[in-house]
Amino acid sequence: MAKPSAMSGGGEAAAAPAWARAVELFPSSDRILSTILTRQAERYGDRVLFVSGQTRWTYAQTAAMAAASAQTLVDAGIKPGDRVALMCSNRPEFLQIYLGCAWLGAIVVPINTALRGFQLSHIFRNSLPSLLVVEEPFLAAIDTVGADVELPSLAWTIGTDAETSSAKISPVPLPALGDQAAASLVRPGDTVAILYTSGTTGPAKGVCCPQAQLFWWGIYSARALGIREGDVLFTTLPLFHTNALNAFYQAVLNGCTYVLEPKFSASGFWAAARRRNATVGYLLGAMASILLAQPRTEDDGAHRLRVALGGGVPPQIHGPFLERFGVPLVDGYGSTETNFVFAGAIPSDRPGTMGYLAGGIEARIVDADDAELPDGQAGELLLRANEPFAFATGYFGMPQKTVEAWRNLWFHSGDRVVRDSDGHYRFIDRMKDSIRRRGENVSSWEVEQAIQSHPAVAACAIYPLPSELGEDEVAAAILPEPGQSLAPVDIIRHCEGRIAYFAIPRYVRIVKEMPLTENGKIKKGVLRDAGVTADMWDREAAGVKVQR
Known part of the structure; x- marks a missing residue:
């Protein structure tokens, strides 16, 4: 069961909240x-x-x-x-x-x-x-x-x-x-959008999002954030991702105004929020850290923002952010394939975690054979929606990947999670070989394909290293072809125009050999555990910019 304060933003009002009225106003067949x-x-x-x-x-x-x-x-x-x-x-x-x-x-x-x-x-x-x-x-x-x-x-x-x-x-x-x-x-189950999410062992998968899934994004997100009729929802996130797109549904379903800014600006965020009379904001990962790093001003608290989404914000940021700006950050968890399935209390009782399971969603923590594990033991998070078409329906043109992800009629998140005895969920790490950088998912496989197209590269391994701002930085271990020499900056220039700028590695390590398993696979865990080594080149420290 979900903890009530996690779902209602601090308690139910006497009158039904706007999101609850929307559920009644739009029965199943009308969720288009x-x-x-x-x-x-x-x-x-x-x-x-x-x-x-x-x-x-x-x-x-x-x-x-x-x-x-x-x-x-x-x-x-x-x-x-x-x-x-x-x-x-x-x-x-x-x-x-x-x-x-x-x-x-x-x-x-x-x-x-x-x-x-x-x-x-x-x-x-x-x-x-x-x-x-x-x-x-x-x-x-x-x-x-x-x-x-x-x-x-x-x-x-x-x-x-x-x-x-x-x-x-x-x-x-x-x-x-x-x-x-x-x-x-x-119909509610008809696909309205195909949103591409980074693959792990293959190319990006096109998530088939039905009409009703976006409806439920609007409902579940509004419930988690405590959105009220007449709120001004203020986002700087890109519309081609789920977050900003479903915020439009939050607005239209709850009688709100949706304000779309061109992009996130650390120096201009609060001024824009004041100018737009924003009451609800959307921050992910490093954005809150970046705002805190800005010089203090007398206007830090001069705004109407009541609450902000804070998914992926490091736990140590929540308190200082609330103290300085007066805005509680809401913990949460969701994915393009699912919905806003976990949410924390407002303000968070355990900052930086996933929160509590949302009503209308089922979750299991399982072992490698999909057998359910007891509370306190980490395993893969499986999810299932009770409402029709509240989740995506599969991957476009990839039936095998669809069956793999939805096997046994549960969506397999690929994330390692722990459920505490009181119903609180904690994210441990990714079971998938994927990277999350500055709010963007990075497919290690896609970056490896781009780098391995360089004629002087014999092998490449892409893996995450911790960022000072939270989330990950992209690291590359490169094994040159025999007799070839490579400079790290050559790898950066080779990637430009071949992959997205945010996927281009920050760290490059030229190695003489790769750590391998008995089957000849690269042991990425060994590379990751070594962290930032003495022989690793840091693009940011070197002052090398990437072209966008």
């Missing part, structure tokens, strides 16, 4: 975005739903815009079930395309704007989009995809009114909105 937007537009009308830069949409305008965006897709030949690739930063057009796809029943494929080369090629090969919508600054990224990648013949650009081109595509400007389309017959 077109119905949500239509019904909330009727209820809230001229209340502001969305703010980004100088753009402001009321609830009524957002519903009308979604219908008009859907019609532009229909006019272009897009049908329900077609994929629409979207490479765009935090700007209104991102939501315009997303909402149009959701209204129509098409599937949006948001692409991390930092991806290049191998990673970007894989997404196009896997998703096979019928339309590409790309913001003008990222046209150069499209040119890095492999020569064998078939890009859609239909492409639109955001951010320019003139026709432009690249080496790979010849897009036209995003069409102007006109007539409105009737909402398609979409």
Whole structure:
């Protein structure tokens, strides 16, 4: 059972909270975005739903815009079930395309704007989009995809009114909105988005997120954060990730205003929060540490922020953050495949942990054979939702990976977790060979593939090392080909344009031999346990910048 304070932000009010009313207002068959937007537009009308830069949409305008965006897709030949690739930063057009796809029943494929080369090629090969919508600054990224990648013949650009081109595509400007389309017959289990999450022993997997999963993200997140009707939800996180995307659902389901900033700025965060009258914020991993590292000012407490998500924030940061800024950070745990499945109390009773299991979710801690383990013993976290389509439905075009992850009808998180006797959950480490850096998941396999394409590299191992800001830094152990010499900076330059900038290693260690198992596999644990060795090159200490 969930601890009540973890779910209600400090106790239930006499009246039902907004999220509970939303569950009643939208029964199972109505948990699709077109119905949500239509019904909330009727209820809230001229209340502001969305703010980004100088753009402001009321609830009524957002519903009308979604219908008009859907019609532009229909006019272009897009049908329900077609994929629409979207490479765009935090700007209104991102939501315009997303909402149009959701209204129509098409599937949006948001692409991390930092991806290049191998990673970007894989997404196009896997998703096979019928339309590409790309913001003008990222046209150069499209040119890095492999020569064998078939890009859609239909492409639109955001951010320019003139026709432009690249080496790979010849897009036209995003069409102007006109007539409105009737909402398609979409069901709660239909996929609304394919969100790519880094693989471990293979390429990134496209998580199929159904319409109802995003509904439940909005409900569970609002419950964990204690969101109230009329709150101003303030995010600087990228829309191509689950967190910022589901915050929009939190807003529309709970009668709130959703404020989307272009990106996180340590020096400008609090000023923007004050300017927007924000009441709820979203911070992940190192962001809270970075804010604390800023010089103190007299305005540190001059804001309306009541609470902020603090998933992945180191435990020693919670107290100082609350003392200085007056904002409690909410512990939590979720994944693209699942939902906001664990949440801490407000303020946290055990900072830096996962918190308590959310109502409507089942969890088990199991051994290697999926047998349940007793409290206090670490094992893999398995999860299951009681509500229909509250979790993702699988990995697009990867049935074997889907069966593997959802075997025995439980989602296998790949995370090692302990359940305490009082129902509190603690994250221990990752069972998967993945890395979490500055809020981004990094696939060691993808980085290894990029580095091993260097002709002078015989073998490569990518592994995490602790960061001063919390989470991980990417480390690389490199074994050169016989007779070849390599400088660490050569590895950095080789990675640029081939993988995302955040995945490029900070630490590079050139080795004469790799620690191997009896079967010839590299013992990454040995490399990881050695930490930052004397022969390890540190890109940040050397002052080497990476190109974005």
